Amino acid sequence: MRLTQTAEYALRAMAYMANLPEGAAIRARDLAVPTAIPPHYLSKLMRHLVVAGLIHSQKGHGGGFALARPLDQITLEAVLAAANVSLVLGDCAFGWHQCNATKPCPLHNAWTRLQTATTHWARHTTLADLRGADLSVFEDRMGISLTGEVRKADASTP
Amino acid sequence: MRLTQTAEYALRAMAYMANLPEGAAIRARDLAVPTAIPPHYLSKLMRHLVVAGLIHSQKGHGGGFALARPLDQITLEAVLAAANVSLVLGDCAFGWHQCNATKPCPLHNAWTRLQTATTHWARHTTLADLRGADLSVFEDRMGISLTGEVRKADASTP
DNA sequence: CTTTCAATGGACGCAATTGTCCATTAACAT
DNA sequence: ATGTTAATGGACAATTGCGTCCATTGAAAG
Secondary structure: OOOOOHHHHHHHHHHEEEEEOOEEEEEHHHHHHHHOOOHHHHHHHHHHHHOOEEEEOOOOOOOOEEEEOHHOOEEEHHHHHHHOOOOOOOOOOOOOOOOOOOOOOHHHHHHHHHHHHHHHHHHEEHHHOOOOOHHHHHHHHHHOOOOOEEEOOOOOOO | OOOHHHHHHHHHHHHHHOOOOOOOEHHHHHHHHHHHHHHHHHHHHHHHHOOOOEEEEEOOOOOOOEEOOOOOOHHHHHHHHHHHOOOOOOOOOOOOOOOOOOOOOOOOOHHHHHHHHHHHHHHHHHHHHOOOOHHHHHHHOOOOOOEEEEEEEEOOOO
């Protein structure tokens, strides 16, 4: 189990997108600013989220990224998995091949408890749970204006 | 929050020592084998545990490491802290300066839930909870004999 | 068709973590 | 005193994670 920097970035990016208007698309660099993620690094990360099927990507003029599913159908577990982060360290903290309840390693029970808690959290928390903070909060904190840069994916651009 | 490799090593080492006979001492290299921790790396790690006051160290002939406190007075939180591992990632997953319940970042609530669960686990799990698996389990798994190498710290060597 | 825009992919540099080696120091035994 | 033992500490190498740069591809606009 390892919550890396990349994992945190992935959660930030998806949490931000969860607070965009329904079906809205956003460019990587517009997403990088309010989430304080290094732009080029974010691009790589977004690709992972795309191949995992969590978001869609659109190239060229008017392109960007948009969520591929309803908010309540994207779990944090899926997001972390897409970022190559596993909350599961392995079968056993001691690296034993067969470590079960009948013949446990010293850490088995304690490890299982933590494992259960974190897995439950990741599996039952969805992007729908990350809503509520409207984007003005971001503007307040980062000192930028986002409204002009958030565009509808299928919106007719005047 | 980051459960690193080093953190896992620290937990392994302490979990193993928790299953030694009361007050027993063990050499670093004898500890390295059954826990599958790189010997030299373990030595460094043990030093951290010493300065944190969790274990005692004895140099020279008949020396080794022994727990410095009763099992139920050594929490996993203390072990992880000694290994320079903090379960707390920061005040806010978004890196905001002021992120609280009234003006939360999108991840605030979800993040707090995970934080609470892991902290509670680390704080309320002690080495006493890691007992039960006797050392024969280690021998079975690793294919080694430990009995001859585990010695009492104050035992009179014949 | 040409231009512009934004994602994509590969290569590379940097930093932290992890892992190894060796000389030194301290304690015990003979 | 001398030798053996084991922790200590510093230096160093390897690996991994993090971050940047730039050329390419695909798509929309003119």
